[in-house]
Amino acid sequence: MNNLDSATLAAQLLGGHRHALARAITLAETGGAEARALLGAVYPHTGGALVVGVTGAPGAGKSTFVNALAQHWRAAGRTIAILAVDPSSPFSGGAILGDRIRMQPLGGDPGVFVRSMASRGRLGGIAHATDDAVALMDAAGFDVVVIETVGAGQSEVEIAATAPTTVVIETPGTGDDVQSIKAGILEIADVFVVNKADREGADSVIRNLQTMLRLAERSVSSWMPPVLPAVALRGEGIAAIAATIDQHYAYMLQGERLRVHAQARVERALALSVQELAVTRARAHGGGATWRQLVERVIARQIDPYSAADVLLDAP
Amino acid sequence: MNNLDSATLAAQLLGGHRHALARAITLAETGGAEARALLGAVYPHTGGALVVGVTGAPGAGKSTFVNALAQHWRAAGRTIAILAVDPSSPFSGGAILGDRIRMQPLGGDPGVFVRSMASRGRLGGIAHATDDAVALMDAAGFDVVVIETVGAGQSEVEIAATAPTTVVIETPGTGDDVQSIKAGILEIADVFVVNKADREGADSVIRNLQTMLRLAERSVSSWMPPVLPAVALRGEGIAAIAATIDQHYAYMLQGERLRVHAQARVERALALSVQELAVTRARAHGGGATWRQLVERVIARQIDPYSAADVLLDAP
Numbered sequence: 001m002n003n004l005d006s007a008t009l010a011a012q013l014l015g016g017h018r019h020a021l022a023r024a025i026t027l028a029e030t031g032g033a034e035a036r037a038l039l040g041a042v043y044p045h046t047g048g049a050l051v052v053g054v055t056g057a058p059g060a061g062k063s064t065f066v067n068a069l070a071q072h073w074r075a076a077g078r079t080i081a082i083l084a085v086d087p088s089s090p091f092s093g094g095a096i097l098g099d100r101i102r103m104q105p106l107g108g109d110p111g112v113f114v115r116s117m118a119s120r121g122r123l124g125g126i127a128h129a130t131d132d133a134v135a136l137m138d139a140a141g142f143d144v145v146v147i148e149t150v151g152a153g154q155s156e157v158e159i160a161a162t163a164p165t166t167v168v169i170e171t172p173g174t175g176d177d178v179q180s181i182k183a184g185i186l187e188i189a190d191v192f193v194v195n196k197a198d199r200e201g202a203d204s205v206i207r208n209l210q211t212m213l214r215l216a217e218r219s220v221s222s223w224m225p226p227v228l229p230a231v232a233l234r235g236e237g238i239a240a241i242a243a244t245i246d247q248h249y250a251y252m253l254q255g256e257r258l259r260v261h262a263q264a265r266v267e268r269a270l271a272l273s274v275q276e277l278a279v280t281r282a283r284a285h286g287g288g289a290t291w292r293q294l295v296e297r298v299i300a301r302q303i304d305p306y307s308a309a310d311v312l313l314d315a316p
Numbered sequence: 317m318n319n320l321d322s323a324t325l326a327a328q329l330l331g332g333h334r335h336a337l338a339r340a341i342t343l344a345e346t347g348g349a350e351a352r353a354l355l356g357a358v359y360p361h362t363g364g365a366l367v368v369g370v371t372g373a374p375g376a377g378k379s380t381f382v383n384a385l386a387q388h389w390r391a392a393g394r395t396i397a398i399l400a401v402d403p404s405s406p407f408s409g410g411a412i413l414g415d416r417i418r419m420q421p422l423g424g425d426p427g428v429f430v431r432s433m434a435s436r437g438r439l440g441g442i443a444h445a446t447d448d449a450v451a452l453m454d455a456a457g458f459d460v461v462v463i464e465t466v467g468a469g470q471s472e473v474e475i476a477a478t479a480p481t482t483v484v485i486e487t488p489g490t491g492d493d494v495q496s497i498k499a500g501i502l503e504i505a506d507v508f509v510v511n512k513a514d515r516e517g518a519d520s521v522i523r524n525l526q527t528m529l530r531l532a533e534r535s536v537s538s539w540m541p542p543v544l545p546a547v548a549l550r551g552e553g554i555a556a557i558a559a560t561i562d563q564h565y566a567y568m569l570q571g572e573r574l575r576v577h578a579q580a581r582v583e584r585a586l587a588l589s590v591q592e593l594a595v596t597r598a599r600a601h602g603g604g605a606t607w608r609q610l611v612e613r614v615i616a617r618q619i620d621p622y623s624a625a626d627v628l629l630d631a632p
Contacts, residue, residue, distance in 0.1 A: 036622040043620035131621075259615070266614045266621070270607070271595045273625035278594030279587045281629065291586070298582045299575070304359035305447075305582070306352040309589035313597065 006034055010041035013140050018113060021081075021140045025115055028132035031276060039132055042139035049081075049138040049145045050249055053159035055188075056169030058150055061195045065169060065232035066148050070112055072238045078144055079111040081137035085130055085149040085159075086116065113142065127158045128272040131265075134162060160188035161268055164261045165248045167191045167241070170209065172201035186216050189225050190248045193241055197229035223251050282312040322350055326357035329456050334429060337397075337456045341431055344448035347592060355448055358455035365397075365454040365461045366565055369475035371504075372485030374466055377511045381485060381548035382464050386428055388554045394460055395427040397453035401446055401465040401475075402432065429458065443474045444588040447581075450478060476504035477584055480577045481564045483507045483557070486525065488517035502532050505541050506564050509557055513545035539567050598628040 009027075012020035024042075027035045054069075056062050063084070070080045115137075117129060130147060137145045149159050160166045168189035173196070192213075194205050209227045226244055230237035252258045283291050294308040303311075325343075328336035340358075343351045370385075372378050379400070386396045431453075433445060446463060453461045465475050476482045484505035489512070508529075510521050525543045542560055546553030568574045599607050610624040619627075 040620045040623050044617050047617055262615045263611060266611050269621040270611060270614060270624055270628075271598075273621040274595050274598045274628055275591035277622065277625045277629055279590050282587075282590045295579060295582050295586060298586060299578045301360050301363055304356045305585040305589040306593065307356050308586055309593045312586075312590055313593055 006037040007041060010038055013038075013042060013136065014045055016141050018110065021113060021136060022115065024136045025117075025133045028136060029117060029129050031129070032280075035132065039135060042136060046135045046138040049134075049142055050245075051134060051138070051145045051147070051163045051165070052245055053163030053166040054146055054148045054169065055150070055159050055166065056193075056195075057171075060169040060171050061232050062148050062150070062169055065193065065195055065230065065238075066146055068230075068232045068235050068238045069146070069242060071235070072242050073144055074109060074111055076242075079142045080144045080146060081113040081140070081142040082115070082146045082148060083130065083133050083137065084114070084116040085126060085147060113137065113140075127162075127268070128276065130158070131162055131269050131272070157188060161265055164252050164258060165190050165245055167193055167245065169193045169195050170205055171196045172199045172205050186212060186225075190223065191241065191244050192225055192227040193230050193237075194227060195230050195232050197237065198231050202229060223248065278313065282309070285312055322353040323357060326354055329354075329358060329452065330361055332457050334426065337429060337452060338431065340452045341433075341449045344452060345433060345445050347445070348596075351448065355451060358452060362451045362454040365450075365458055366561075367450060367454070367461045367463070367479045367481070368561055369479030369482040370462055370464045370485065371466070371475050371482065372509075372511075373487075376485040376487050377548050378464050378466070378485055381509065381511055381546065381554075382462055384546075384548045384551050384554045385462070385558060387551070388558050389460055390425060390427055392558075395458045396460045396462060397429040397456070397458040398431070398462045398464060399446065399449050399453065400430070400432040401442060401463060429453065429456075443478075443584070444592065446474070447478055447585050447588070473504060477581055480568050480574060481506050481561055483509055483561065485509045485511050486521055487512045488515045488521050502528060502541075506539065507557065507560050508541055508543040509546050509553075510543060511546050511548050513553065514547050518545060539564065594629065598625070601628055 009020055009024055013024050024038055027038055054062055054066055066082055073080050134145050147159055147163055166188050168185055192209050194202055206227050213225060228237060228241050228244060230241060285291060290312060294311060297303045298305055298308050325336055325340055329340050340354055343354055370378055370382055382398055389396050450461050450463060463475055463479055482504050484501055508525050510518055522543050529541060544553060544557050546557060601607060606628060610627060613619045614621055614624050
């Protein structure tokens with residue numbers, strides 16, 4: 001695809017064509033010059049969407065919860081794009097099957113767009129592809145963009161860096177004591193949902209989370225994450241959670257809060273973009289010959305990788 | 317630390333001082349100019365160690381297995397450095413406690429060095445810090461360097477990219493059918509170990525793995541990963557596994573195999589180094605002013621992150 005085609009795709013995407021959005025996200029997953037041209041064309045049209053991150057352990061019911069939330073928002077007239085990110089699937093081609101299964105409860109509604117992404121492929125990893133996909137969904141005019149990701153290590157931190165509002169799902173029965181709440185989760189959660197709240201132990205999970213939040217040091221003026229019960233499968237608790245998400249966004253709009261979050265998000269996006277462009281250029285340097293020669297010299301231990309990188313970045 | 321100090325540290329490390337190695341790895345975890353200077357100084361002295369990756373699901377008995385392997389190698393007069401990488405702990409400060417607990421069975425033996433690393437901190441993530449730590453352990457003169465990591469998504473692929481020989485640990489009881497074997501694992505495993513082989517279902521896991529390996533397409537001349545039983549807690553099966561690891565390394569030494577692996581490893585290391593240096597320079601550009609101005613313009617959506625990265629990489 002040349003730049004003209006990127007421009008056409010951007011125009012279709014901005015016009016709200018679903019197929020254009022799907023194709024644009026596939027481009028973003030792969031990265032490269034076309035993806036960059038496309039993002040450049042749509043970037044001025046981003047910023048309209050409420051971006052919400054949803055994370056939780058496998059089995060916490062994230063998909064069910066997000067679908068219930070989407071149905072609630074649809075009933076209120078809002079359009080929703082869902083990006084399901086699976087950082088634990090470097091190999092899997094299962095994303096497409098997952099999309100189809102997920103689409104059923106919301107079947108055929110043009111106000112809902114669902115897309116899965118696995119972590120394979122893209123230089124710079126899933127964080128960069130996620131940022132770009134969110135920007136594309138935002139530019140396509142969806143009112144809400146939900147990033148859903150399994151809570152595994154770095155992915156939670158990354159979702160919080162991308163989304164101004166992060167919902168963390170806990171469940172009873174996976175060990176309802178304080179020890180089972182992962183360290184660091186308090187730092188990223190804006191809203192706690194205790195899903196499957198009809199199960200034994202739900203009250204205990206809620207109490208323990210509330211205790212942990214009280215014990216955590218917070219300034220008086222800052223947001224205290226509410227802990228809300230839900231039975232996502234039956235849609236219970238969803239309306240209150242949706243209202244709380246809007247409240248948190250309103251809170252972020254006060255003062256410099258959204259700006260502070262945007263700064264961290266943009267600093268990361270800029271670093272990832274510099275990384276991607278620098279490697280692309282380094283590989284192309286001297287028609288590829290410089291890169292190949294330096295690889296040989298590093299293999300022979302005549303030069304270390306950092307000094308070789310210096311050569312690639314310094315030379316014209 | 318200035319370059320003179322890096323040189324002193326490098327000299328101490330090459331002289332086999334344990335404290336220098338520990339300090340050097342801490343530097344590598346953080347990254348930066350000092351880490352780069354240190355790696356440059358020791359890089360010509362790397363390449364002597366047998367580098368082995370060990371991966372498996374949580375609870376597979378990785379630490380016990382690696383400790384048993386280390387005791388076996390020590391009895392054979394070889395020195396061992398163990399790098400335990402935990403990509404699922406972005407926050408945890410638990411690495412140090414883990415180190416202490418792990419040291420006990422091998423307690424005080426100067427021929428064994430154990431170090432844990434979590435994924436926090438380092439720009440470029442844990443892959444880059446792992447590469448550097450392995451190079452430092454190698455340069456410090458250890459005969460074997462073991463990289464141990466939990467099998468979670470990308471980390472397995474990365475361990476296989478760093479280590480010419482990768483051992484994958486499976487266990488009975490976690491679902492012994494073919495479905496439970498993660499997709500893609502056949503591509504990276506050089507040796508399969510079925511640990512806890514005294515438990516029910518071990519034979520079935522072994523048979524299933526063997527069937528999968530037969531069904532997988534492999535060229536006639538290529539290595540067929542053996543599936544070996546072990547009860548690491550009692551040291552059973554360890555001698556055969558150690559011998560198989562040596563056999564695989566001998567296999568890699570034939571023809572171009574080790575070179576092909578080294579090329580992939582170096583290409584990755586070079587890309588990571590270019591990324592790190594490019595971002596370091598971009599942030600420092602114009603005394604930091606260019607970066608700050610571009611961040612503001614991206615926040616205001618006057619420019620997209622890729623075009624901003626172009627400015628940072630193009631300008632002098």
